[in-house]
Amino acid sequence: MxxxxxxxxxxxxxxxxxxxxxxxxxxxxxxxxxxxxxxxxxxxxxxxxxxxxxxxxxxxxxxxxxxxxxxxxxxVQLTPDEIEELFNMRLLLEPFLFRRSVPRLTRDDLKALHQIQTRYAASIDELDIDVWNELNTEFHLTLYKHARSPRVFLTVQSLLVECDRYTRIQLSTIRGDRGRAVAEHAELLRLCEHGAFEEGARLMREHIDHIRRGLTTMHSRDEVAEALEG
Structure with missing residues (x-):
């Protein structure tokens, strides 16, 4: 013992x-x-x-x-191609998990998601970067928790960690994206509650792809490297 x-x-x-x-x-x-x-x-x-x-x-x-x-x-310092690959993997895997999981969300799950969303919106308003990234991950993983695909779930969990520091740069730098992120989370939750699962999966893909495109644009101006060094 x-x-x-x-x-x-x-x-x-x-x-x-x-x-x-x-x-x-x-x-x-x-x-x-x-x-x-x-x-x-x-x-x-x-x-x-x-x-x-x-x-x-x-x-x-x-x-x-x-x-x-x-x-x-x-x-690790990821190259633009590596960041692109990370987000392309998320684009493939997260809508898959979403479709499998959200039909099985319980009332308690939806209540928890509303609570996460409320705290997420507050953290965005307060520019509390550490909290909003933590809540973003929690929101996504709560949506996927019933997918019954443990290997894919763990892969996405790891991808969210790797993407975290790049996502926070995007939200810290582009003011309009903060409001968009809150609105898209709210709409994803509404679609889950109304059983619009395919529409939700499409929005999830757009949600991730917007971040990917924003980071690609920032990289073209060398802003990501400057922000990380700063």
């Missing part, structure tokens, strides 16, 4: 380290190209190198880091 408890504590520490490092990456504290060393992170977070190493491996699997021999972990 003692060994199992020790293993659980160790796993919890690794998860906590991964969450903290992930948050710093998404917030821009660790910019693309920034080198993360286990010794420095262990000292900073007050834990041994073992959970730090496991946390870095986890974040590499999420696409946020690249672990290089003799260099430690490097925060």
């Amino acid at each position: 003692a060994t199992a408890a020790k293993g659980l504590k160790h796993k919890t520490m690794a998860s906590a380290a991964a969450e903290e490092i992930r948050n710093r990456i998404l917030a821009g504290d660790y910019a693309p190209g920034f080198q993360l060393r286990q010794d420095g992170l262990a000292e900073d977070l007050g834990m041994s190198r073992i959970p730090i190493r496991e946390a870095l491996v986890q974040l590499e699997s999420e696409g946020l880091l690249k672990i290089l021999p003799h260099r430690g972990a490097i925060v």
Whole structure:
């Protein structure tokens, strides 16, 4: 029992380290190209190198880091083509999950979605970037929770994490897109409640594609790289 408890504590520490490092990456504290060393992170977070190493491996699997021999972990900077690929994968997978899941949404699910939407709109008004990205992910994953496609769901969950820092740049930079995001979430929820599932799936695709096109335009002006560095 003692060994199992020790293993659980160790796993919890690794998860906590991964969450903290992930948050710093998404917030821009660790910019693309920034080198993360286990010794420095262990000292900073007050834990041994073992959970730090496991946390870095986890974040590499999420696409946020690249672990290089003799260099430690490097925060990933995606190219325009890679960002395009991420959003193209979302365009394929999220409408699929939407169609499979939303007919199974319960009253409690719809109530939760309304609560998320209310908090999401408030976070947009308050320009609380960290909160609105967290609620955006929660909104999408709640819509997809009954899809009964666990592998696809986990893939989309990972894609949302990878897209997070780019989505926040778009919403932070383009004022009109903030209101559009709130309105589209509200309309998606209305369509779910009225059983308009195919129309909802089309709107979901348009919702994601608008972000993709906005980021592509920003990249053409080199604004994404400047915003990340800033």
